[in-house]
Amino acid sequence: MQKTYYDPADLRKFGKITEWSEELGNKFFEYYGKVFEEGALSAREKALIALAVSHTEQCPYCIDAYTKDTLQRGITKEEMMEAIHVGAAIKSGATLVHGVQMMNKVNKLEM
Amino acid sequence: MAIKSLHKRESQLANSKRQLEILSNGIFQNGELPTFKDKIAESNQFPLKAQKLEILQINVGYMCNQVCEHCHVDAGPDRKEIMTKDTMQQCLEVIKKTGAHTLDLTGGAPEMNPNFRWFVEEAAKAGIKDFIVRSNLTIIRANKKYHDLPEFFKKHNVHVVSSMPHWTRGKTDKQRGDGVFDKSIQALKDLNTVGYGMKDSSLRLDLVYNPSGAFLPSDQASMEKDFKKALLEDFNIHFHNLFAITNLPISRFLDYLIASENYEDYMYALVEAYNPSAVANVMCTNTISVSWDGYLYDCDFNQMLQLTVNSKSKHISDYNEDLLEGRNIVISQHCYGCTAGAGSSCQGTVA
Numbered sequence: 433m434q435k436t437y438y439d440p441a442d443l444r445k446f447g448k449i450t451e452w453s454e455e456l457g458n459k460f461f462e463y464y465g466k467v468f469e470e471g472a473l474s475a476r477e478k479a480l481i482a483l484a485v486s487h488t489e490q491c492p493y494c495i496d497a498y499t500k501d502t503l504q505r506g507i508t509k510e511e512m513m514e515a516i517h518v519g520a521a522i523k524s525g526a527t528l529v530h531g532v533q534m535m536n537k538v539n540k541l542e543m
Numbered sequence: 544m545a546i547k548s549l550h551k552r553e554s555q556l557a558n559s560k561r562q563l564e565i566l567s568n569g570i571f572q573n574g575e576l577p578t579f580k581d582k583i584a585e586s587n588q589f590p591l592k593a594q595k596l597e598i599l600q601i602n603v604g605y606m607c608n609q610v611c612e613h614c615h616v617d618a619g620p621d622r623k624e625i626m627t628k629d630t631m632q633q634c635l636e637v638i639k640k641t642g643a644h645t646l647d648l649t650g651g652a653p654e655m656n657p658n659f660r661w662f663v664e665e666a667a668k669a670g671i672k673d674f675i676v677r678s679n680l681t682i683i684r685a686n687k688k689y690h691d692l693p694e695f696f697k698k699h700n701v702h703v704v705s706s707m708p709h710w711t712r713g714k715t716d717k718q719r720g721d722g723v724f725d726k727s728i729q730a731l732k733d734l735n736t737v738g739y740g741m742k743d744s745s746l747r748l749d750l751v752y753n754p755s756g757a758f759l760p761s762d763q764a765s766m767e768k769d770f771k772k773a774l775l776e777d778f779n780i781h782f783h784n785l786f787a788i789t790n791l792p793i794s795r796f797l798d799y800l801i802a803s804e805n806y807e808d809y810m811y812a813l814v815e816a817y818n819p820s821a822v823a824n825v826m827c828t829n830t831i832s833v834s835w836d837g838y839l840y841d842c843d844f845n846q847m848l849q850l851t852v853n854s855k856s857k858h859i860s861d862y863n864e865d866l867l868e869g870r871n872i873v874i875s876q877h878c879y880g881c882t883a884g885a886g887s888s889c890q891g892t893v894a
Contacts, residue, residue, distance in 0.1 A: 444811055476765065504754065504761040506769055508711055 484519035548619040566876040586819040591872040597829040600647040607651040667699040680730040702747040710773035718755040740782040757805035760787035786891030791880035813879040821886030824893035
């Protein structure tokens with residue numbers, strides 16, 4: 433049994449999830465592949481969104497995969513970091529906007 | 544940035560036998576990944592056979608003014624292997640009688656061979672349809688004696704194919720050396736000025752994109768779109784097509800992969816991206832590569848691994864197109880580089 437929760441080599445085994453539930457696994461990968469095709473958004477734009485979401489989800493596999501994917505597309509470090517800041521801004525905004533809830537409650541409770 | 548070639552550093556990897564051992568051991572020996580032979584056998588494509596010769600690629604020497612980190616030739620200013628005029632003469636005899644429609648001159652920096660211009664003039668007279676020179680661009684700006692190369696190329700209707708790893712300075716200089724980007728931009732402007740790369744111009748200027756790291760190239764068409772947009776907007780530079788080429792795990796790129804602990808992941812990525820339909824069109828099926836000393840190889844990569852052709856005709860002096868056609872191509876695990884994704888060749892993608 434491995435001693436850590438995450439192993440970089442496990443990313444290569446992602447496709448194996450179909451082995452224990454073939455139909456659902458295949459449906460997932462078909463859907464996943466379709467999502468990243470050129471559409472109303474370019475594949476390049478989708479890669480940057482995926483990179484930002486990988487960070488907000490704090491998924492090490494996804495960060496590994498989409499850092500490589502964005503590099504492959506010729507996307508620059510500056511563009512990659514800006515995308516992550518978009519994710520970080522939403523994350524921190526999402527925390528802070530709940531401050532309004534706190535303020536509402538304080539206002540209700542205080543005399 | 545590597546300062547010297549692997550040969551000059553007396554690195555183990557300067558030895559092609561050592562490179563071939565690495566490519567056959569480890570993950571390919573313990574069965575973690577299939578060998579290239581087993582992989583192509585799955586789709587009944589083994590043995591891979593040469594078809595009709597279309598491209599004669601001549602490497603006129605390993606000397607270069609640059610020392611790029613990914614160079615599969617291990618080229619640099621310290622490499623002294625240079626094709627002699629006698630060997631060039633033998634090549635010219637072959638050019639005159641070959642059925643190949645494309646002559647492809649490469650190096651090192653081919654322009655640094657002292658007989659380069661003589662060879663181009665003589666070869667141009669042979670009237671080959673597409674006459675390619677693989678220029679690293681910076682050579683045009685390296686010394687005053689090379690400044691007129693764009694005019695020289697134009698005079699002989701040479702098709703110029705030039706390396707350009709990215710449209711930004713940072714990524715380009717990291718792979719190819721400090722100052723390479725600015726010199727390359729100036730050289731591209733010089734080529735544009737004489738008509739190269741302009742819309743509807745018959746003076747062909749194509750760029751080669753190699754990834755600057757341990758990852759594969761993305762879609763060639765979309766990369767071309769990005770390159771064209773950026774080079775036009777930022778520098779008013781025009782070119783015709785972009786060839787996206789995968790870095791093959793040999794020589795300095797193999798050295799980099801091992802030193803950066805990316806070798807296994809890179810081989811996994813190549814094998815996972817294996818595309819059987821790319822196998823049918825790999826360049827070794829229609830190319831012969833000639834080394835500076837006149838030996839014949841299936842491709843420039845096999846040349847660097849010193850894997851000569853599997854034929855009785857092994858040298859330009861006993862070149863025999865009939866004997867070479869139908870020969871079995873010599874393969875190893877580096878060949879996965881040409882069959883990944885949309886495939887890769889000196890002319891870009893193949894599938």
